[in-house]
Amino acid sequence: MIDVVDSATRSRMMSGISGRNTRPEMLIRSLLHRRGFRFRLHAAGLPGKPDIVLPRYRAVVFVHGCFWHGHDCALFKWPATRPEFWRDKIGRNQRRDRQVRDELLAAGWRVAVVWECAIKGRPRDPARVVDALASWLKSENKEWEARA
Numbered sequence: 014m015i016d017v018v019d020s021a022t023r024s025r026m027m028s029g030i031s032g033r034n035t036r037p038e039m040l041i042r043s044l045l046h047r048r049g050f051r052f053r054l055h056a057a058g059l060p061g062k063p064d065i066v067l068p069r070y071r072a073v074v075f076v077h078g079c080f081w082h083g084h085d086c087a088l089f090k091w092p093a094t095r096p097e098f099w100r101d102k103i104g105r106n107q108r109r110d111r112q113v114r115d116e117l118l119a120a121g122w123r124v125a126v127v128w129e130c131a132i133k134g135r136p137r138d139p140a141r142v143v144d145a146l147a148s149w150l151k152s153e154n155k156e157w158e159a160r161a
Contacts (some may be wrong), residue, residue, distance in 0.1 A: 026065065029158075030032075033055060033064075034074065035078065037076050037078070037127070037132055038064050038065075038076040038111070038128050040062050040129055040132060040139055041064075041074065041132070041142075041143060042054075042065060043066070044062075044139060044140060044143040045065070045074075045140045045146070045147070049142065050067060050147070050150070051067075051069070052065045052066055052067045052068075053066040053067075054066070055066075055097050056073075059073065059117065059120075059122075060113045060116040060117055061077055061109070061113030061114075061116075061117070061141060062075045063073070063117075067150060070123070070151075071121060071123055072122065072123040072124070072125060072149075072150055073122055073123070073124055073125070074124075074125045074127060075110075075115060075124070075125070075126045075127070075147070076127045076129070077110070077126055077128050077129065078129045079128055079129045079130050080090065081103070081106060082088075082103070082106055082107060082110060082128075083104070083106065084128050084129075084130065084160070085089075085093070085104040086130040086160065086161050087130065087131045087161070088126065088129060088133065090161075096160075110121055114146050114156075118155060118156070120134070124155070124156050124157075124158070125146060125150075125153070125156070125157040125158070125159075126150060126157075126158045126159070127142060127146065127158075127159045128158070128159060128160045128161065130160060130161035131132055131159035131160050131161055132159075134161075137161070142159045145157075145159060146159065
């Protein structure tokens with residue numbers, strides 16, 4: 014499929030996409046806060062600057078967009094234009110995600126990942142995802158993941 018805008022416009026549009034305070038991230042933060050959890054945001058001192066840091070539980074939460082992190086779900090589709098660029102970019106993101114997770118685990122942190130597909134769409138229930146996340150936070154498990 015041919016892009017409907019020129020490359021300069023597409024570049025401007027893509028550069029405007031924020032990596033922080035995304036809608037899924039804000040939703041998870043809001044629901045966690047309502048349940049009494051207090052946290053820090055985007056802690057610069059930790060590998061990967063996790064979206065949500067809960068020092069009391071020695072846990073971090075990443076809220077990943079399915080496209081940008083190459084998740085194998087219905088929300089992810091390889092772009093038809095510039096496929097080699099996108100495979101390289103998304104591959105680098107996935108390698109960085111694994112490295113950051115390993116560094117956090119080695120430093121004694123617990124790591125949770127909430128995928129966009131777990132909370133987006135009609136049949137999804139974000140409150141249930143956060144209930145499961147809250148249960149994990151109170152457990153001793155090192156890793157947790159929410160996916161569709």
